[in-house]
Structures are given as C-alpha cells and as structure tokens.
Amino acid sequence: MTSRRIRIDVPALTRVEGEGSLRLEVRDGQLHELGLSIFEPPRFFEKFLEGREAEEVVDIVARICGICPVAYQMSALNALESLSNDSPGHWVQQMRRVFYCGEWLQSHALHIHLLALPDFLGFDNAIAMAERHPNEVKRGLQLQGLGNSLIRLFGGRSVHPVGARLGGFHHAPEAEDVRALIASLQQAQSDAADLTRFCARLPLPEDPQTFISVALHHTDCYAIERGTLRTSTGLELTADQFEQHFHETHKPDSTALWSDFNGEPYLTGPLARLNLNYSQLPPFLQQRLNEIGLSLPCNNMFMSLIARALEIELVIAEAIRLLQDYMHPASPFTPLTLQAGSGYGMSEAPRGLLWHRYELDDKGLIQAARIVPPTSQNQARIEADLHRSLTAFGLDNDEDALRLRAEQVIRNYDPCISCATHFLTLEKQEIE
Structure with a gap:
C-alpha cells in the first residue's frame, strides 16, 4: 500500500498575525486527514x-x-x-x-x-x-x-x-x-x-x-x-x-x-x-x-x-x-x-x-x-473548504498547483492582511 503525506505550511490564519500550517495526509489517492494548525501569540x-x-x-x-x-x-x-x-x-x-x-x-x-x-x-x-x-x-x-x-x-x-x-x-x-x-x-x-x-x-x-x-x-x-x-x-x-x-x-x-x-x-x-x-x-x-x-x-x-x-x-x-x-x-x-x-x-x-x-x-x-x-x-469553514476543494481539484496535481489552489481558497475568506500575502511554502513527502 502506498501512502503519501503532503504538508503545506502557510502564513497565520489568526486574527491579525501569527504562524500557521496546513497538513494534508493522502492515503490511496484519498485525503485521509487535513489539519489547519494555528499559532497565535497571546495578545491579551x-x-x-x-x-x-x-x-x-x-x-x-x-x-x-x-x-x-x-x-x-x-x-x-x-x-x-x-x-x-x-x-x-x-x-x-x-x-x-x-x-x-x-x-x-x-x-x-x-x-x-x-x-x-x-x-x-x-x-x-x-x-x-x-x-x-x-x-x-x-x-x-x-x-x-x-x-x-x-x-x-x-x-x-x-x-x-x-x-x-x-x-x-x-x-x-x-x-x-x-x-x-x-x-x-x-x-x-x-x-x-x-x-x-x-x-x-x-x-x-x-x-x-x-x-x-x-x-x-x-x-x-x-x-x-x-x-x-x-x-x-x-x-x-x-x-x-x-x-x-x-x-x-x-x-x-x-x-x-x-x-x-x-x-x-x-x-x-x-x-x-x-x-x-x-x-x-x-x-x-x-x-x-x-x-x-x-x-x-x-x-x-x-x-x-x-x-x-x-x-x-x-x-x-x-x-x-x-x-x-x-x-x-x-x-x-x-x-x-x-x-x-x-x-x-x-x-x-x-x-x-x-x-x-x-x-x-x-x-x-x-x-x-x-x-x-x-x-x-471562519476558520472551521476554511478547513472544511480546503478539504473539499483540494479533493475536487485533484490531489495528484503537482506541488505548485496544490499550493496555489490552497492559497486561493484561503484568500477567498480574506482572513487578515498578514495571512493573505502571496507566499506559501509546501513540503511534499511520499512514503512507500
């Protein structure tokens, strides 16, 4: 059985600023798990x-x-x-x-x-x-x-x-x-x-x-x-x-x-x-x-x-x-x-x-x-949208295409100025 893990790191999707990452786990061509992880420093x-x-x-x-x-x-x-x-x-x-x-x-x-x-x-x-x-x-x-x-x-x-x-x-x-x-x-x-x-x-x-x-x-x-x-x-x-x-x-x-x-x-x-x-x-x-x-x-x-x-x-x-x-x-x-x-x-x-x-x-x-x-x-909605949209888009697309589609989906919600900038690092690892 072939298991592919795709990890996409994105800028923060918090209120104003912070750090965030998008983790995709693909198994047998299906999106098994998607996690939108957010780190927001305490702002008080x-x-x-x-x-x-x-x-x-x-x-x-x-x-x-x-x-x-x-x-x-x-x-x-x-x-x-x-x-x-x-x-x-x-x-x-x-x-x-x-x-x-x-x-x-x-x-x-x-x-x-x-x-x-x-x-x-x-x-x-x-x-x-x-x-x-x-x-x-x-x-x-x-x-x-x-x-x-x-x-x-x-x-x-x-x-x-x-x-x-x-x-x-x-x-x-x-x-x-x-x-x-x-x-x-x-x-x-x-x-x-x-x-x-x-x-x-x-x-x-x-x-x-x-x-x-x-x-x-x-x-x-x-x-x-x-x-x-x-x-x-x-x-x-x-x-x-x-x-x-x-x-x-x-x-x-x-x-x-x-x-x-x-x-x-x-x-x-x-x-x-x-x-x-x-x-x-x-x-x-x-x-x-x-x-x-x-x-x-x-x-x-x-x-x-x-x-x-x-x-x-x-x-x-x-x-x-x-x-x-x-x-x-x-x-x-x-x-x-x-x-x-x-x-x-x-x-x-x-x-x-x-x-x-x-x-x-x-x-x-x-x-x-x-x-x-x-x-x-909107964060839960963003995660649900990413899961559905990336699956419909096609998980077999290359890393650049997946990254762009993920960015586009996130920017639809305009979550904040810092997290809507045009850069997104993507790390893709395939495991046999």
Whole structure:
C-alpha cells in the first residue's frame, strides 16, 4: 500500500498575525486527514480591558487590527451604549455608517487589487502584476486611498483612528472638507462599476459547495454598522442571544479559537452578507447583478471576489447619499450615562460578523470582556473548504498547483492582511 503525506505550511490564519500550517495526509489517492494548525501569540486585548473605564475601550480596541479598527470601535460602542437609556442622535448614526463605509472601501480595494487579482491573472504578487496591469493596480490604490480619506474625515487618522467616542465623535468634519470628499466619491463611482465588471469577467473556478451563511440584517438598509443576526437556516437573533448558538473552542494543534454555529462550521463575510441581504441592495446594484449574471444566493466561495466589488459600489453610493446634505451639528456627540450590567454589540467588519460583550460594574469599570472576530469564526469553514476543494481539484496535481489552489481558497475568506500575502511554502513527502 502506498501512502503519501503532503504538508503545506502557510502564513497565520489568526486574527491579525501569527504562524500557521496546513497538513494534508493522502492515503490511496484519498485525503485521509487535513489539519489547519494555528499559532497565535497571546495578545491579551480582552484582559487589557479589565479594570478600564468604559470610555477607554473605544481607543484600545482600535489597536486590535490595523485594517479593521472602525469595526472594533463600532461593535464596542454598540455593546457599551446598549447599557444606556439614551442613544446617539440621528446625525451620529448616519456619520458612523459613513465612517464604516470608509473601512469597507479601503479593505475591499486592498484585498481585490493587491491580494486576490494576482491569483487569477497569473502573477506571484501585485508588483509583478503592475507591469502588465498598471491601470488595475492604480485603480486599487486610488480606491483604497479614498476609503482611508473617509476614515480620516471622522477618525482623525486612517490607521487606529481616534475620533470615535461614546455617544458619537470627538469632532465633526467641516462642510468644505465633506464637499471635497463627495466630489472624489462621485468620480470614483465609474471606477467601482468597472471593477465589478472586470471581476465578473475573470475565469473564477466553478466550485459549488454547501455552507451556512451568517450575517447581520436590517429592515431599512444593507446591514453594516448595526442590525440583527440572521442565518441561512432561518434564525434571527439579537446580540445578547449570540452565545446561545455560537461557541468558541480550542483545537489540540492550534492556539487560536475556532467557532461553530450549533456544532457546524459557518460562513461570515461578503458572500454571506449578499446571500442574506441581496434584497436590500439599491436598484442600481440589482441591475448590476443582472448585468454580470450573478444569481443569489450563491454557493461558490470564489464569488467572494465579486461580492467585495459589489460592496465597494454600495459603500461609495451610501457615503455620497449620507453626506450630500451634510450639516455641521451643534454637538458631535450625545452625553450618555451607562448602567452596570452586560452590554452586547455587533457589526459587520469587512471580513464578517464582529461580536463584543462587556461586563460593566457600578463604578463604570470593565470587569470582563469577550470579543469574537470574523477570522476565528471562519476558520472551521476554511478547513472544511480546503478539504473539499483540494479533493475536487485533484490531489495528484503537482506541488505548485496544490499550493496555489490552497492559497486561493484561503484568500477567498480574506482572513487578515498578514495571512493573505502571496507566499506559501509546501513540503511534499511520499512514503512507500
């Protein structure tokens, strides 16, 4: 009997950084065992928050991720502000959505142009791709820069922004700055539409599979900064019901947490959002779906690339809509008094659902915190996808082909900036 062992080592698939490896064991032409092993050094962010005043949380959690700081701030604010009898005003709610649109724009533009497109255009990295496709790379950098400008407008800076606070923002942008940014957003709309069409023309693999989609849903709009949790199995949950159905566990070969939904892997992120919320898309994007021939719900993870492009169009249009009648408020925040208790909050990071829980005492100090990011929620789904996708792809393919397919599958989930880079070492050993 011939036994072949294939080992693939990949960059970390953790929340932000770390080390990871993918181990494949093939026996008699069948994938006998697949293990996605994650090493994540202790980062202690949840412990850092214990004993802190509630007002400090917003700036601390912004440091968890350099790509999704707004997501961590908005989920934290949703959780903490649930402990108040008052709520931020209409202006704050609208501008928080604009703030979040900036993060989706910069993150999706970076992923599509610098991380994913080289896969499908036949290049090792974006620098090599730029020699043959300079306009595509330029477009990606411009869209990413525009997203950063939106974040900076409210956050003071685009990396680890400091503008958000309980009840609103520390400052309100000046009207002339808003008008200038609206003009840039309007100019970018044609580029965003071209990007969607470009992605739809790519030879994306046909790779149908079965999975559970999980995302926020809002009756009035495409859910970003708030909503109730919806699953493709028919559940609709509030933030305080999350822990009844979603669980985190450690695996023996991994230091990162893995999540399940009632014992099953599940998908969160752009494709899950589209699957559950496509009816909330504005009319021009409903037309775009017809134009590119994308039917929803969709069961091909490679269509996540197109989902991100569609969401870029969405957030540009949303930012324009929300800013076009901008007026400087009398105050950029509403003073809030928080009560002791458990606060729950969630929002949609670019990569998917981000859930927070905080225990606040009667002195306004954090006694306990729990944060469940989208990358850890998708890890079990990534492993299941790798097992099925590599088997369907063909385990007899050479090492380079197997490595590329594994990278492509992983990048569909855009787990983080560091773990989506274009290198993957592969060690293959055949044992007689």
